[in-house]
Amino acid sequence: MTAWARGLFEDLRTLRVLVIHPPGEDRNVLEEQLRRLGCPLRAIWPFPSQVPGDADAVFFHVGPEARSTGHWSAADTSATLIALSDYENPTALKMLLDTQAHGVITKPYRSTGILSTLVLARAAARYQQRLQNKVVKLEEAIKARRQIERAVRVLVEAHRLTENEAYEQIRTRATELRATVGEISAMVIDAHEAMEKLGLSKPAKIAR
Missing domain, CATH: 1.10.10.10 (Winged helix-like DNA-binding domain superfamily/Winged helix DNA-binding domain)
Incomplete structure (x- = not known):
């Protein structure tokens, strides 16, 4: 295993992951795979009104509950946001854009793809944060x-x-x-x- 790969998995083992999704088979699939990756994990429901501040990565269900609790945005948190979408209709896509999620997983959820989505989303979040820091310094x-x-x-x-x-x-x-x-x-x-x-x-x- 390369040093980069070792660093990646060490990061995952300390990554505090939160799953915001209704209980059921779909959530079980996510939880099982994330536990295999070694991530400290917890799951909650119903949908909270604000992005929890005690998580490094948040997998959240995009549905009517998210829309009714207010506006979620990656700009309001340092956590990596990964949306869990049931459908790809205009309403769902609009909600995804509003949250500025760093990644998205669509149903049916499978064990394959969760790791790659998490890694790419983490990279996107870090890149976004570096750009934001540059903007702040420039201002x-x-x-x-x-x-x-x-x-x-x-x-x-x-x-x-x-x-x-x-x-x-x-x-x-x-x-x-x-x-x-x-x-x-x-x-x-x-x-x-x-x-x-x-x-x-x-x-x-x-x-x-």
Whole structure:
């Protein structure tokens, strides 16, 4: 067995799996195969109103119960979501799209295919999370850049500095205080706004 395969099965053995499905033969098939994989497993019914927060992977039944309990979405949880669908009609497909499930298994459920669906769904969920983290970091970088630019304009207006001189002032203070340029920029803006509120500073015309 390769190192990659060993890592895969070790991950599965610690993966907390939740099955949300009515009791019966279909659920039994899922539970039996997941137990063979060594996953810590539990099953619940009726359908909960929110995605449970104590599971790493959730197999959930897509039916009227899911629609009546509210909107489920992969965006609301870090768990891998795998939909269990009875039919492939427009209503079921719309619900699948709404949940943004990472994988789907359709009836009749069989022991074959569950492992591959789980592995691919886990990979898709991790990729989605990496993309989301990149988006968050990019948004934070854009926000920090705008804040720095605004702080520079404050110093230019208040102290008749050039933009380069104002930025160097911020960068120097950041080095001295062991802070980031963004943090010092926020301090400059907060101080400027406080002085304005007290009527102790001439308001600068700053684009927000």
